[in-house]
Amino acid sequence: xxxxxxxxxxxxxxxxxxxxxxxxxxxxxxxxxxxxxxxxxxxxxxxxxxxxxxxxxxxxxxxxxxxxxxxxxxxxxxxxxxxxxxxxxxxxxxxxxxxxxxxxxxxxxxxxxxxxxxxxxxxx
Amino acid sequence: xxxxxxxxxxxxxxxxxxxxxxxxxxxxxxxxxxxxxxxxxxxxxxxxxxxxxxxxxxxxxxxxxxxxxxxxxxxxxxxxxxxxxxxxxxxxxxxxxxxxxxxxxxxx
Numbered sequence: 001x002x003x004x005x006x007x008x009x010x011x012x013x014x015x016x017x018x019x020x021x022x023x024x025x026x027x028x029x030x031x032x033x034x035x036x037x038x039x040x041x042x043x044x045x046x047x048x049x050x051x052x053x054x055x056x057x058x059x060x061x062x063x064x065x066x067x068x069x070x071x072x073x074x075x076x077x078x079x080x081x082x083x084x085x086x087x088x089x090x091x092x093x094x095x096x097x098x099x100x101x102x103x104x105x106x107x108x109x110x111x112x113x114x115x116x117x118x119x120x121x122x123x124x
Numbered sequence: 125x126x127x128x129x130x131x132x133x134x135x136x137x138x139x140x141x142x143x144x145x146x147x148x149x150x151x152x153x154x155x156x157x158x159x160x161x162x163x164x165x166x167x168x169x170x171x172x173x174x175x176x177x178x179x180x181x182x183x184x185x186x187x188x189x190x191x192x193x194x195x196x197x198x199x200x201x202x203x204x205x206x207x208x209x210x211x212x213x214x215x216x217x218x219x220x221x222x223x224x225x226x227x228x229x230x231x232x
Contacts, residue, residue, distance in 0.1 A: 035221065037223075044223060044225045046223060047220065047221040050220075059219045095167070101172070101221075104218045108155050108172055109156065109157045109212055109221065110169055111157070111169065
């Protein structure tokens, strides 16, 4: 059974940092693109970042580029999101998802399994 | 354009059929994917590719596409279909994902 479990959310002051983690199990983690998606209160889903199987190919939404860093540890089957210079507008539930649809060589776009999410609140 | 446009809300009577749409230029090149999200829960994959359903989605939910528009249809809506539905695809670079604004489906 595919499982994705996020952790690391919490309350942080504006300008602060937080590191989210996502523990994967039930599939060969190193074979898949992975992604972070967030949903702010009262808003819709917003893509945050993608990372390729090799951990080298990384892509970011303009709203987080230069502040957030996505990374992965294939040996530990873990995905991370380092968030720096946090702003109030980064307040959201953050989801990690398996992303076969992020592969540029395909026409499909699916995120087929999602974690339950972790809440990040940026407030003073 | 990298935007995907969805109607904010639709309602459907119990047992009736409803179609929600997702429009965007990128849909001419990439498939749309649909997700269902219920309050307090994570999104779940609903429709992907040409019209593929994961095992957890009932066959009363289906997808289609024409030109720059993708559609999700619920045939014989049930109370448990009440949820927010999001489409996603990629932008023109192919490297960035984009989501539509979501459609809230209410079953009356």
